[in-house]
Amino acid sequence: MTSEQNANAGSPADRTMVLQRLIQAPRTVVWNSWMNEETLPQWWGPDGFSCRTKRIDLRSGGEWVFDMIAPDGTVFPNHHLYTEVRPEERIEYTLLWGENGPKHADAWVTFEERNGATMVTLGMVFSSEAEFQEAKGFGAIELGQQTLGKLERLVTSG
Numbered sequence: 001m002t003s004e005q006n007a008n009a010g011s012p013a014d015r016t017m018v019l020q021r022l023i024q025a026p027r028t029v030v031w032n033s034w035m036n037e038e039t040l041p042q043w044w045g046p047d048g049f050s051c052r053t054k055r056i057d058l059r060s061g062g063e064w065v066f067d068m069i070a071p072d073g074t075v076f077p078n079h080h081l082y083t084e085v086r087p088e089e090r091i092e093y094t095l096l097w098g099e100n101g102p103k104h105a106d107a108w109v110t111f112e113e114r115n116g117a118t119m120v121t122l123g124m125v126f127s128s129e130a131e132f133q134e135a136k137g138f139g140a141i142e143l144g145q146q147t148l149g150k151l152e153r154l155v156t157s158g
Contacts, residue, residue: 010129016132017136021119021145023155031088033154043154049071052067060084061083063080090110095124104131
């Protein structure tokens with residue numbers, strides 16, 4: 001990494017977004033809705049968005065290649081590369097802009113049992129501080145919370 005690239009990257013703390021949501025459902029239920037090839041695309045993405053999966057393999061070393069489709073029809077190609085999956089505890093993955101595209105962020109999600117509910121913590125370390133600021137600027141925190149809200153509605157709807 002050149003000194004210029006290093007300066008643009010910023011420290012990890014300057015490019016990290018962390019979202020949390022306490023979901024009133026057992027950890028097993030929340031985990032199974034996240035790590036299920038059929039349910040994950042149903043809730044992933046902000047309100048009004050849908051997912052079109054090309055390939056999905058939810059395990060360490062696996063991947064999910066998909067398009068997120070905005071309400072106006074805009075297509076956002078995505079590629080998640082799963083680096084670690086610890087059942088009912090933690091998922092680590094890399095986000096790419098489209099299949100085998102440039103790296104967008106490293107992400108993780110943890111699932112913590114809380115008296116019958118589950119604390120879901122989703123974190124992302126963006127590739128650069130500028131990319132993090134851009135994401136915050138277009139509402140990534142609110143959109144991420146909407147995504148976790150869709151997961152919550154799925155697992156608590158009955």
